[in-house]
Amino acid sequence: xxxxxxxxxxxxxxxxxxxxxxxxxxxxxxxxxxxxxxxxxxxxxxxxxxxxxxxxxxxxxxxxxxxxxxxxxxxxxxxxxxxxxxxxxxxxxxxxxxxxxxxxxxxxxxxxxxxxxxxxxxxxxxxxxxxxxxxxxxxxxxxxxxxxxxxxxxxxxxxxxxxxxxxxxxxxxxxxxxxxxxxxxxxxxxxxxxxxxxxxxxxxxxxxxxxxxxxxxxxxxxxxxxxxxxxxxxxxxxxxxxxxxxxxxxxxxxxxxxxxxxxxxxxxxxxxxxxxxxxxxxxxxxxxxxxxxxxxxxxxxxxxxxxxxxxxxxxxxxxxxxxxxxxxxxxxxxxxxxxxxxxxxxxxxxxxxxxxxxxxxxxxxxxxxxxxxxxxxxxxxxxxxxxxxxxx
Numbered sequence: 533x534x535x536x537x538x539x540x541x542x543x544x545x546x547x548x549x550x551x552x553x554x555x556x557x558x559x560x561x562x563x564x565x566x567x568x569x570x571x572x573x574x575x576x577x578x579x580x581x582x583x584x585x586x587x588x589x590x591x592x593x594x595x596x597x598x599x600x601x602x603x604x605x606x607x608x609x610x611x612x613x614x615x616x617x618x619x620x621x622x623x624x625x626x627x628x629x630x631x632x633x634x635x636x637x638x639x640x641x642x643x644x645x646x647x648x649x650x651x652x653x654x655x656x657x658x659x660x661x662x663x664x665x666x667x668x669x670x671x672x673x674x675x676x677x678x679x680x681x682x683x684x685x686x687x688x689x690x691x692x693x694x695x696x697x698x699x700x701x702x703x704x705x706x707x708x709x710x711x712x713x714x715x716x717x718x719x720x721x722x723x724x725x726x727x728x729x730x731x732x733x734x735x736x737x738x739x740x741x742x743x744x745x746x747x748x749x750x751x752x753x754x755x756x757x758x759x760x761x762x763x764x765x766x767x768x769x770x771x772x773x774x775x776x777x778x779x780x781x782x783x784x785x786x787x788x789x790x791x792x793x794x795x796x797x798x799x800x801x802x803x804x805x806x807x808x809x810x811x812x813x814x815x816x817x818x819x820x821x822x823x824x825x826x827x828x829x830x831x832x833x834x835x836x837x838x839x840x841x842x843x844x845x846x847x848x849x850x851x852x853x854x855x856x857x858x859x860x861x862x863x864x865x866x867x868x869x870x871x872x873x874x875x876x877x878x879x880x881x882x883x884x885x886x887x888x889x890x891x892x893x894x895x896x897x898x899x900x901x902x903x904x905x906x907x908x909x910x911x912x913x914x915x916x917x918x919x920x921x922x923x924x
Contacts, residue, residue, distance in 0.1 A: 535841045538566035538602040540617060542575035545610035546759045550577050552831045553606075558585065562838050566600055568592050587801050590663045592620055602626040603841050606834070608658075610702045611721060615640035619647045620653050628655040629837040633724050634854050636715045637860045645851040655657055656837050657853050662849035663686070663832040665826035669899045670800070670811050671733050673821075676757075680796025682773040685730045687827065688900040689723040689779035690787040690893055693761070694886040697781070704757030706865070714838070717759045720861045723779040724790055727765070730775045731856040732849070733793070739848050741856045742769045744863070744921035750905050750914050754782035754878060754889050760870045762892070764905045767860070767921070775821070783893040784879065802826075859923050867919040874913050 554577060557564045566587040572578050581588065589595040592605065607614060607630040615635045616803070622911035628648075634641040634657055648655045661667045673679065698704040705714045705857050719727055734742035744767045752762040761781035768776060782805045789802035798815040805812075811823040833849075840847050879888045899906055906914045 534560065535562040535838050536565040536601055536603045537562045537838065538568065538592075538595065538600075538604070539564075539606045539608070541569040541608035542567060542569040542572065542577065544608075546577060548830065549606050549608055549834060552576070552834060554580050554584070555579045557897075562604075565602060566595050568595060571618060572580070584681045593615055596620070596624040604629060604837055604914050606837075607631060610714070611716065612636040612702070612708070612712055613720055618644050622647050622651050622653045622655070625653075627653045627837070627841055629658060629833065632728070632854065633657075633659045633861070634858045635859075636713050636720075636861075637856070638859050641851055641858045645855065646807060649849060654840060654847055656833065656840070656847040657849050657851060657854040659725055659726055659732070659849050660830055660833055661729050661826045661855065662732055663836055664826040664829045665832070666811055666828065667733075667826040668848060669727070670740070670813070670823045671735075671738060673813075674733060674795075675728060675736075675738065676871065679798050679800070682734055682771065683794045683796065684774045684776065684903055685733070685791070686776040686900055686903055687726040687730060687778070687789070687791040688787075688896065689718070689726055689789045690783040690896065691718075691723065691742050691779075691781055692783060692786050692886060692888060693722075693755075694884065694895045695755070696885060697757060698757050704755065704759050704761070705756040707924040714862055715759065715865055717763065718761055718779045718892050719763045719765070719777065719783050719864070720759070722781065724857055726779070726791065727777045728774075728854055728857040729859065730777070730791075730793075731769070732853060734769060734773055735853065737851060739846055739853050741853050742771045743772065743856045743923065744768070744775075744860055745770050747860065747863060747867075747921045748916055748918045749864055749868045749903060750907065750916055751870045752780075752782075753870050753872055754887050760875075762782065762889075763864075764896070764899060766905055774903070776900070778896050778900050780892060780896060782873070782887060782889050783896060783909050784888045784890070785893040787893070804838045810886065840841070860921065863919065868917050869915055870924055871913070871915050
C-alpha cells in the first residue's frame with residue numbers, strides 16, 4: 533500500500549516536512565497527494581510542487597470537499613488551529629501527524645484524543661526528540677530500571693528573540709482578535725520541547741508521560757507582548773520527581789539548550805559540561821554511557837508515521853503522550869501572574885531591534901544550577917505563584 537500524504541502549511545517550519553517528502557516521494561512507500569496553502573507562490577518549493585502535479589488547495593476542508601483522499605495529514609500550522617484541523621482530517625478517514633504543541637487549550641487536546649480513540653486513527657505529535665533514537669534509548673533504560681528513581685530533572689533554554697519575531701499574527705499572543713485562545717509563549721511553543729521531554733521521559737511506558745501535581749512559577753515579560761517571554765517553573769510530578777524548567781527569549785546570551793537529570797543511580801547531562809549535543813549518563817559505579825545526539829533523525833517523525841498507517845505500530849508520541857505539556861500551559865494562564873521586568877534592567881537595542889534584560893542570563897543560570905526560582909535566590913522584583921495542577 534502506498535500511503536497518501538497531505539501536508540498543511542508550506543512555509544517556515546513546515547518546510548521541514550515538505551522538503552523531505554518531495555525528495556523521497558518516488559521511493560514507493562507513499563504518494564504526496566496534496567498541499568494545503570493559502571498562497572502556494574510563497575512556498576520555496578512552489579515550482580517542484582507544480583512539477584510533480586501535487587494537488588494544491590487553500591484549505592483542508594476544500595481538499596476533502598473536492599473528493600480528494602488522504603491516509604496521513606501532516607499539520608504544521610499555528611497551535612490554536614491544531615485541534616479543528618486534526619479532527620477534520622480524522623473525520624475524513626485520515627491519520628494525523630501534528631506539529632507541537634498538541635493544542636492551545638487542554639480541552640481541545642481532550643477533543644483530539646477522544647476523536648482519535650473513537651475513530652481508531654492516530655494523532656502523532658511532533659516533539660522530534662521523542663522520535664530520536666538517542667532519546668528513545670535513554671527512555672528505554674529508564675523504563676528498564678537502570679537509573680532507579682528520578683529525583684530532579686532540570687532544563688534550561690536561553691533563546692533571545694528580536695522584535696520581528698513578535699511581529700506576526702500570533703507569536704506572543706494570549707488571544708487573537710476574535711477571542712480565540714492562542715497562549716503562545718516561550719514555554720507554550722518555542723521551547724516546548726524541553727518541558728515536554730521531562731514529562732515524556734518519566735512516563736511509565738514508551739508512549740506515555742508523567743503529569744504535574746503542583747507548580748510554582750515565575751512568569752516575566754520584557755517585550756511589548758501580551759504573554760510572558762521568560763518562565764521559571766518548579767514542578768512536582770505525580771511520580772514524585774521534581775522538574776525545574778527555565779527558559780527565556782529576553783536573556784542577553786544565546787545558548788544551546790541544556791539539561792541535568794538526577795536519578796538514584798546516575799546523573800544524565802546534555803550540554804552541561806561541554807557543548808557536544810550528546811546525552812551522557814554517568815553512573816555511580818563509574819560507568820559512562822553516551823546515548824548520542826537527540827537532534828539527529830529529525831525526519832523519523834515523518835517516516836514512523838507513514839509506517840504506522842500500514843503497520844498499526846503505535847507511535848511513540850501521541851496526544852496522550854504530550855498532553856501534560858498543554859495542561860501545564862493552561863494552568864500557567866489560569867493561575868500564574870505575569871510580572872514586567874523593572875524598566876532599569878531593560879536593554880533596548882533599536883539598531884538590532886531586540887529587547888533584553890541586564891544580567892538575566894546569569895541569574896537564570898544560577899537558578900538552573902541551584903534548581904530553584906529567582907525569588908528563592910532573594911530577587912525581589914519577581915513574584916511566585918503556587919498552585920495545584922491536577923487535570924479535571
